[in-house]
Amino acid sequence: MASHKVQLIPSKKSVEVPTGTLISEAIHQAGLELTQPCGGQGRCGRCAVIAEGEGARRRSTIRLSASDIDAGYALSCQTVIEGAITVTIPEQEKIERRLVTDKAARKIELPFAYDPLALQTVQALQIELPPPSLEDNLDDLTRLRKALESLGFTPLHVPLPVLRRLGTLLRESEWSPWVVLEVQTPPGGAARLIDVRTDPIHPFGLALDIGTTTVTVYLIDLLTGEVKNSAAEYNGQIARGEDVISRIIYASKDEGLKKLGALVRETINTLLERIRKRTGIPTEAIYKVTVAGNTTMMHLFLGLPPETIRLTPYIPAANQPSRFTAQELELSVYPLAPVDCLPGVASYVGADITAGVLASNLAEAESLTLFLDVGTNGETVLGTHEWMVTCACSAGPAFEGAGVVDGMRATTGAIEEVWVNSQTYEPTIRVIGGSKPRGICGSGLISLLAELFVTGVIDRGGQIKLDLNSKRVREGDHGAEYVVAWGDETEDGRDIALTKVDVDNLMRAKAAIYAGFSVLATSVGVDLADVQQVLVGGAFGKYINVENAIKIGLLPDLPWDRFHFLGNTAVLGSYMALLSHQARSQIRDIAEKMTYVELSADNTFYDAFTAALFLPHTEIDRFPSVAEVWEQHNRVKEK
């Protein structure tokens, strides 16, 4: 057999290899590093190199674009050497990324130009008052009102704590106080005086999303509109139930409602303290809070009894609870800061979804669009700028890393992507932060489930095959399981595994979400294939691998470019509503426009859910791209 010289750049090394050798093998032979997260299965696209010369034959170009190929890129695990070539190895990606939870928000851009005076409903400004005299002896409050009126504001009720400080502060500021106004319709108009100070004020706001599993906060600079910092944490209520139903049941017990309220407030206040430590910005400088969250979370946050949400006919106490003060809700920000709770639609389609629809721009879509919040409650909206239908299904918290033995949130130490070798069943993992793994986050679970399915470790019904002749599959404490990391590789020395119970939880979660949007499409007589855009929200939505998500049947089998992963659209919508009264009124319009489809009204949803409890679905024809991959793999194995 002929041998060929492979010149390796930038190392200046070269190797001689026989015809048919993979470029990846040649690189390893030269003793050089090459990242192969998928174990050389040609699925991750991460081992791409520039192969120059006639001797490179590409067997697959998956994940490479036409322009990549034109530029000479080849997947080193899918390209065989049939002549002399020169291989340029790009600098290997450091497997490390910023913490998903706490820093990603910094990249967020507003979809509108921010003008604090024109948009912002909380404004801080310094005003000049004429000092009083015997000839001009107006009382302090009237003097202030007149000054505000001359600036175009119509001052409304002044809260008692502000009135109590007013006289002293006006004099200490030598009649040039800083005031903070809550303005109903900026730039001017009716305004509520919420603070008076002698020193300049740089006002901040807080955009909040209270998820069943995760609470996310953004600290917003109200002058620039920028996200100064963000933080996320498991909702402290998780210990009292993982999904909304168990929380509602807990709330109906003695003191249960109070305890759950205290727990979520504790979580929020912990996040506030974390942000304060990081930024040095005092929480008393937070003058406005906007809250998104599903209907149950909003009830528990406000202390509204949620029982009627879970009992037919599923009635919330309030879909539009409106505005309270931080003081009333015991949030550790400026006590008189308005807390604006965004409007929801129904018991299971809350303010997280209306905020998400705002952030995703669905309400202005020209073509048929599907909006999914891949969270615990699996809310879905289908529609265009003209109409919207919505529903929700209880997916459970599996995709947020809860309800899975080794599940965890997407933070340092979480396995976020897995590739399984189809021959050896050995995994390659990517860990957030590049450290030793501690558990598996949502995107890692989807990735792992898809890999195990495609490589035949689990069958279409979700059973783990124990007869594979691999130490990775075994009978564990929780039944059959697949070990994704051995104890000697992990941070705490324990094996990290995916159990049969975990698989069942993930299957139910994905089946519920799929059933939700398919029932919605049926209800309005459209075909899922006609969906032109799939907008995926949810805390971890941004990190879903669309290929994997389609493989397990979580997302519909549509061309990948129709999918847009938007991350936590609830907190983004909350951020927009915090900053702009126009965005705020759009959310109200969205809430009023949506038609809610009650899935429990008949058996349609249950039937669709049962049908979806397969990988990818009992009707594999709905997933032609998955059927092809799966059949290839299994045809290979059967040979």
Place this chain on the structure above:
Amino acid sequence: MASHKVQLIPSKKSVEVPTGTLISEAIHQAGLELTQPCGGQGRCGRCAVIAEGEGARRRSTIRLSASDIDAGYALSCQTVIEGAITVTIPEQEKIERRLVTDKAARKIELPFAYDPLALQTVQALQIELPPPSLEDNLDDLTRLRKALESLGFTPLHVPLPVLRRLGTLLRESEWSPWVVLEVQTPPGGAARLIDVRTDPIHPFGLALDIGTTTVTVYLIDLLTGEVKNSAAEYNGQIARGEDVISRIIYASKDEGLKKLGALVRETINTLLERIRKRTGIPTEAIYKVTVAGNTTMMHLFLGLPPETIRLTPYIPAANQPSRFTAQELELSVYPLAPVDCLPGVASYVGADITAGVLASNLAEAESLTLFLDVGTNGETVLGTHEWMVTCACSAGPAFEGAGVVDGMRATTGAIEEVWVNSQTYEPTIRVIGGSKPRGICGSGLISLLAELFVTGVIDRGGQIKLDLNSKRVREGDHGAEYVVAWGDETEDGRDIALTKVDVDNLMRAKAAIYAGFSVLATSVGVDLADVQQVLVGGAFGKYINVENAIKIGLLPDLPWDRFHFLGNTAVLGSYMALLSHQARSQIRDIAEKMTYVELSADNTFYDAFTAALFLPHTEIDRFPSVAEVWEQHNRVKEK
């Protein structure tokens, strides 16, 4: 000397008396009872009898009208017998009256027809809601809003505590709850939901007047508009200062403001508890509170620092502090009850005066009218329906029984009227409740001062004459004093006396009030003699004897029929504003219409005050009727 038979009716007795005998002497001779409070000086008019026959010669007919004389009435102490007569003695008045403080309010009538639905800003009603279903799955709050909208209300913000109870109460009431609404402009319009209940509600309101010396409350039935009960008590702050200036000074000390706030709340809550015990009406049924009070009292009640009120240029924190909740102000009524603080005009013309002007109807007067609040602060309003000027002078609490050694409030045991015998200087007293005396109330002090002046016990400069050859005048612990009741006649066995210091306090009080309205008249260029109505408010105003008040120079020397004593007009105005949004907006108009005259701006007031520090005034010509009486008495004595 001839003797004449006097036939006495209805006793059937008769006596023979010589020519020149007084009828009163004849009655005593027959052993019959005759009330002579003034000691037979012909000043009180209380010993009138019907004298038939030619033998009665009237020497004086003071306090008798022409028709009285036509009917045969004669003063028995001023009518000598010169022939046979028949004397009919009317049934003698029992010297007893209802407690001034707590029951007088029952007689109060509203000056408008009361229609609770048309006028009342707090309304209780039962409403019917369609129960929810899968087809009609509106949230509870929206369902309620729609029902209220169909009744013509525009529901505004719902407070959090109500929202928290809403779902449970709607279901417990089987969708027919009772609601309590705070309505902005009845009968319909914008409304705030302040309570939801399963059981019928009979709503009550509280009209409050916080005086420097006395706090008065009326419990109002909001369905009928009637005063159900009332109570009054010394303001608990008195222990920390008797007038507004000393309170302000106290408030500026450490915790002083908090302590004063706590003290007045304690007084109000004590009165509420007293009313609750009397009526059995729970204080939680009180759904609205309207507050009148002078500017300092309002500041202390609300916890606003009052320091700037006493320092030039005399600026209050707020003249129109507006509306808070009972909860914020720690009043023990329904926690979300609105507490409406009525508007004031300036640091020393507060909501007690605007409420008083409303209640007195001055704002609709066609002719020149003087409104006086004879309280601690001596506020005065002069004007017509077209214009009003106002001022205030610190009269001190002497007329409310405070700042006087044996002063007390007008309650059981208070000496409320005194007559002094001009020969013996022995007093005759009338005591509230007819019991043994405990002290002297405001009207008693005015009466006593006038008597002592007219009988020459004190001179025009207010000096007590110690050389009168009467045990009643003596050198006491506080200097010269006049003993009005010996220890063996009093409840506690101690002498009750008026001291030189008390006289000085009373002189300063009356001088300040007189100076106030005389400066006001000068400021607008009118003559006090042109005043067509003098409307006297103030807690004890109702019981002032106009003759005595003119004698000491407290009131201007005008025909008596121009004086109208209205009692506590502040609480009456508060009562009107509580019941009617129209009355409430009239008060706002009144506050805006009044021009405040700052007495401290120059020496005009001080000069007028100094001139008034005489009895009745340095310029006795201003008091022609007094001059005549005084000269008569003193001419007699000099003879």
